[in-house]
Amino acid sequence: MKLYHYINPKLLLFASAVRQGLDGDLSTKPYSATDPVERVESGIPAEMAALEMEDEQPPSKELQTIFDDIVETLSLRSINSDYRTLALWPTYLNAVWGQLKPKIQTATYVTASEHLRDRSRSLASSLPYPVPLSRARLEEEGIDFDQTLQSAEAFEQLLPGLIINIALCLREWQPDDESLRSPFPAKAISPRLQNAAQPELTGGAK
Template structure:
């Protein structure tokens, strides 16, 4: 299964947490609890736009996400992405931020946001990979399919959802930076992570300016591909105690929309997340 950007970027319909109720609210709360996260990510909010698909996906993946193998995989992906991003030789921004007047506690606040997303995005990559794998007719699991529970702490240092700098909150330079992000990455939206980091506009302008020349370069693309392959191999060997399979997930998705539509949404996020993870690991290395 190769990393694949859809030829036409599909529309996505993530519904923010403050607008949900009933079943979707219950899903959001349960997923946050199982994944040990303070907020929902765009990928899972977009998946929940297809309720039958989401219900079947989460039915099967809930015990997987609560298992020791899944949480061990998160650590492995974190270590992998940190090591790989370091090969791009990111330059430190600490002196520049100090020169702008950033106090150590403010830099620690940026680090905390990066750390929270560093945890959550690995989980979303695994979920998106499993969804795409099954929608393309693949499978995962082993003969025993026993999912030993995870008892450790995969906590983030961020106890509450990040404050997001939405485009209508931002001044002209930040809106222009958002436009550059969309053009450079080739997507019609600005990821949650970048909007959270733009809470510190002068920092994020420096960080994005440093990263931008790396994007789409051969070394950067190679790192994204390697992370994709690592995630795929981990997913193939996860336990599957609920017997989640391609036929059941495709049937559920087809009750919500054309199967091709749901598949393209899964491909979009499964393509996007490796790059996002590498980019944030690059930012982490700068601090």
């Protein structure tokens, strides 16, 4: 659960940045060339465990019923990996979903999801390296622009609620102050100036 709590906010920020790039809605307040850009080590944390999860169509009828209810309640295309991981402990998933479902249908929950989505868009617009993702550029790479935009928008709609759900689950057994700390703190490396760090964007970039 800590792993999803760690990953999902980053995925939301990534989805917002991609959606803004596809929309042409890039930052109007670029960083100064003299501003140092914070850098951290890249890659998978050595102490991060591999993700395990139940099949999308589990052999257990009881578990499939829970999956179907989650998909219907959240208007999902398929069951998320987060719930498939929790399904490794079906009794726990059944209990926690019973607690989450009533909250999901409240105005407070909807407002919190919208606030989180807006916050992600605000943070994405302030990233030091906004990447323009024009239709022409994507089509040169053989990527369907409209499908990519739809995917980015879908993730922006999905992830705020998922982040809240995992956070609510964590509150059952972890203090809030611990949840605010990264379980895998990234090691900082020397900052560099933006003008020296700006990546070159070419049509052949991957």
